[in-house]
Structure formats: structure tokens, C-alpha cells
Amino acid sequence: MQARDARRNEQIRRNLDRREQELRQDERRVDRRERQLDRRDDYRDDRYYRDNRYYDDDYWNDRDDDDDDDHGSDIAKLLLAGVAGYAVGSMLSGNRQVALNTGDRAVLTLPDGSQQIVRDDNALLYQPGSDVQTETFNDGSTRTTVLRADGSRVVTIRDADTNVLQRTLIRPDGTATRLMDNTNVRPVQVSTLPAPQPVEYSSQPWNEDDLRTALLRESGTDRRFTLGQIRDIPEVRSLVAPVNVPDVTFDTGSAALSSDQAEQLATLGKVIRDSIDQNPNEVYMIEGYTDAVGSNAANLALSDRRAESVALALTEYYQVPPENMVVQGYGEEFLLVPTEGDTRDNRRVAxxxxxxxxEQSGS
Incomplete structure (x- = not known):
């Protein structure tokens, strides 16, 4: 088993080295394409997609009624097609069944009965004025390059199952920051992990100093993990404590975030942005939750949208770089208030x- 994992990791590293060489060869072509962009049209299309998808209650009502949105942008259509295609492929190759497909994400039921959310992890990067290029390789892996108006690029390499292998920010001057490197997969033995970090919940808005202290608390381990291990293994996640956001809760069945609510994220946005300015390697996971009303699959998808809504608000209102965030919904699995009822405090984010x-170095 170890020898097989070692061969797999070595093959992945060779593939990544080859693709990084190809990336450097493509830089001139990419620069020429960037100069040809009609940024006003991109802004118009992306702005409609972003605003209507995440900040308009009527959008979610329309989706519940199965109405078609004839005005969606090209990016929206690509996302829907990509997620749907991945869901079908996963069901066929991994003995997983599609429990729910909402178009922008899918919920799969695994052989052990647990459920898994599938979404496009690059969705946060699709900002106004950006050009998105995706290349697919023979092994099914992809490299997506998001070109921005300021000349910077975010390059994300994903495997055939769309799991993020690497994400790198390349600035206009050519300097690069590796944000994620999930190519060295090591098994997790839960019994050897340190004790979880204590969680402090606040029912009142955080002041800046307390929020910074709570959010930037160091983990209790030197061990590094893949993004999938952090998302999927509670004992790994709990090595750093989550910080709840009491300023924002959601209406029943809604992932919409009003502008008034987004303004309540000012302190959080400032603390996160300041930390990234000081350390460009910072990565934050925005977690979404629901109450216990409704089906598990629907709640899982809804909670994931809530996390994405908050992440997009942090970018739009407070200029938090989207490449430094990932989102993850946990549905009704971790209720803040242990009740089966319709409790607003459970419709939250952390x-x-x-x-x-x-893991960011690949070592």
C-alpha cells in the first residue's frame, strides 16, 4: 500500500512539473489573450451572474419553482454543466448515487450511507474582468487559469474527480505563492491527533481584537493535511477552532445575503484581509450550516450555498482575495442549538x- 501511494505521489509530482513547464511556455499566449479581452462585456455578464445568484431572493425562489433563468451568464452555464457532468461521472466510477442535483452543486450518497457535496471549487475566483481558461489532460486532470485585470493569475490544478491538487497565485511581476498542495497524501490516524482546540462561541458581534485573537489562534499540531482531509475528518478540522459569525443568520430555506447583512461582516473582512496582507499564504474555510428542518441532502446543499454567499460578500465588500478562501457546507450535522425545530441560530456560518x-509546500 505504501509503495503504491509512493508511486502515485511520484507520478503526480512528475505531472505537475510537466504542467508547470507548459504554463511558463503559455505565458506569452496568455498575455496576448488578456490584452484582447473586452472587459466591459465581461464585467456586465459576471456582475449579473454574481448579483442574481447570491444576493437576490427571487433567484432562489425561481430555482425552487424549476423556472429557467434565460439571462444567466456563460460562466453560470459552464458551472452548471461542469457540476452535473462530474456528478454523473462520480456515480458511475465510485458506486455513488446522486441524491440531489441543484445545478450549481450536487449531493452524492456514498456506499456507507454518508453524503458528499460536490461543487466547483473555482467558483469564488470567477470575478468581474477575469478570463477563465481550462485545459484538460489525458489523465482527466485539469489546469484552470483565471486571468485578472491587474495581470495576476490564479492557477488551479485538479485531478479527474475535480479535487484540488494545487493552487498558486502568480502576481504581475511573476512572483508566485503556493496556497495549496494536496499531492502528498498521507493517511490520518485519528487516535494520534492532539486534543481539539476549545471553541468559543459569541452571541454578540466580535470586537476586532477579540476576533483577531480567536481567528488567528495557532493549531495544536505540526502535521499538515490535504484539503479533503480537513473538510471530511472532524478530528482534523478541530485542531483549529472555528469562529462563529453571530452577525449573520439566514431565513428558512434561503442562502441569500442582503447588503445590510453583508455590512455586518466589516470587522471579519478587515481581520482576514489584514492577515492576508501580512501573510499571502493564509487560507480560510467558510463553513455553512442549517437547522434540522428538511432533508439531509437539501440541507447539505443549502449550507454550502450559505458559505459561498458569505465568501463572495467578503470579496466584494471587503476585498478579501477569493483564492485565499474555500467553502464547505455541513448541513444539519453540527447544530449550534441542539433542537429539531426551526431555530434561526442554527442557520449560520463559521x-x-x-x-x-x-499542506502548501508539497513536501
Whole structure:
């Protein structure tokens, strides 16, 4: 088993080296394409997609009624097609069944009965004025390059199952920051992990100093993990404590975030942005939750949208770089208030700084 894992990791590293060489060869072509962009049209299309998808209650009502949105942008259509295609492929190759497909994400039921959310992890990167290029390789892996108006690029390499292998920010001057490197997969033995970090919940808005202290608390381990291990293994995640966001809760069945609510994220946005300015390697996981009303699959998808809504608000209102965030919904699995009822406090989000847990060097 170890020899097989070692061969797999070595093959992945060779593939990544080859693709990085190809990336450098493509830089001139990419620069020429960037100069040809009609940024006003991109802004118009992306702005409609973003605003209507995440900040308009009528959008979610329309989706519940199965109405078609004839005005969606090209990016929206690509996302829907990509997620749907991945869901079908996963069902056929991994003995997983599609429990729910909402178009922008899918919920799969695994052989053990647990459920898994599938979404496009690059969705946060699709900002106004950006050009998205995706290349697919023979092994099914992909390299997506998001070109921005300021000349920077975010390059994400994913495997055939769309799991993120690497994400790198390349600035206009050519300097690069590796944000994620999930190519060296090591098994997790839960019994050897340190005790979880204590969780402090606040029912009142955090002041800046307390929020910074809570959010930037270091983990209790030197071990690094893949993004999938952090998302899927509670004992790994709990090595850093989540910080709840009491300022924002959601209406029943809704992932919409009003502008008034987004303004309540000002302190959080400032703390996160300041930390990234000081350390460009910082990565935060935005977690979404629901109450216990409704089906598990629907709640899982809804909670994931809530996390994405908050992440997009942090980018739009407070200029938090989207490449430094990932989202993850947990549905009704971790109720803040242990009740089966319709409790608003459970329709929430939390933030977790996963920088200290996340493998970024590939070592």
C-alpha cells in the first residue's frame, strides 16, 4: 500500500512539473489573450451572474419553482454543466448515487450511507474582468487559469474527480505563492491527533481584537493535511477552532445575503484581509450550516450555498482575495442549538483559519 501511494505521489509530482513547464511556455499566449479581452462585456455578464445568484431572493425562489433563468451568464452555464457532468461521472466510477442535483452543486450518497457535496471549487475566483481558461489532460486532470485585470493569475490544478491538487497565485511581476498542495497524501490516524482546540462561541458581534485573537489562534499540531482531509475528518478540522459569525443568520430555506447583512461582516473582512496582507499564504474555510428542518441532502446543499454567499460578500465588500478562501457546507450535522425545530441560530456560518493545517509546500 505504501509503495503504491509512493508511486502515485511520484507520478503526480512528475505531472505537475510537466504542467508547470507548459504554463511558463503559455505565458506569452496568455498575455496576448488578456490584452484582447473586452472587459466591459465581461464585467456586465459576471456582475449579473454574481448579483442574481447570491444576493437576490427571487433567484432562489425561481430555482425552487424549476423556472429557467434565460439571462444567466456563460460562466453560470459552464458551472452548471461542469457540476452535473462530474456528478454523473462520480456515480458511475465510485458506486455513488446522486441524491440531489441543484445545478450549481450536487449531493452524492456514498456506499456507507454518508453524503458528499460536490461543487466547483473555482467558483469564488470567477470575478468581474477575469478570463477563465481550462485545459484538460489525458489523465482527466485539469489546469484552470483565471486571468485578472491587474495581470495576476490564479492557477488551479485538479485531478479527474475535480479535487484540488494545487493552487498558486502568480502576481504581475511573476512572483508566485503556493496556497495549496494536496499531492502528498498521507493517511490520518485519528487516535494520534492532539486534543481539539476549545471553541468559543459569541452571541454578540466580535470586537476586532477579540476576533483577531480567536481567528488567528495557532493549531495544536505540526502535521499538515490535504484539503479533503480537513473538510471530511472532524478530528482534523478541530485542531483549529472555528469562529462563529453571530452577525449573520439566514431565513428558512434561503442562502441569500442582503447588503445590510453583508455590512455586518466589516470587522471579519478587515481581520482576514489584514492577515492576508501580512501573510499571502493564509487560507480560510467558510463553513455553512442549517437547522434540522428538511432533508439531509437539501440541507447539505443549502449550507454550502450559505458559505459561498458569505465568501463572495467578503470579496466584494471587503476585498478579501477569493483564492485565499474555500467553502464547505455541513448541513444539519453540527447544530449550534441542539433542537429539531426551526431555530434561526442554527442557520449560520463559521470561519476557520486552516493555514496551519493545510499542506502548501508539497513536501
Amino acid at each position: 470561519i476557520r483559519r486552516i493555514t496551519d493545517l493545510l
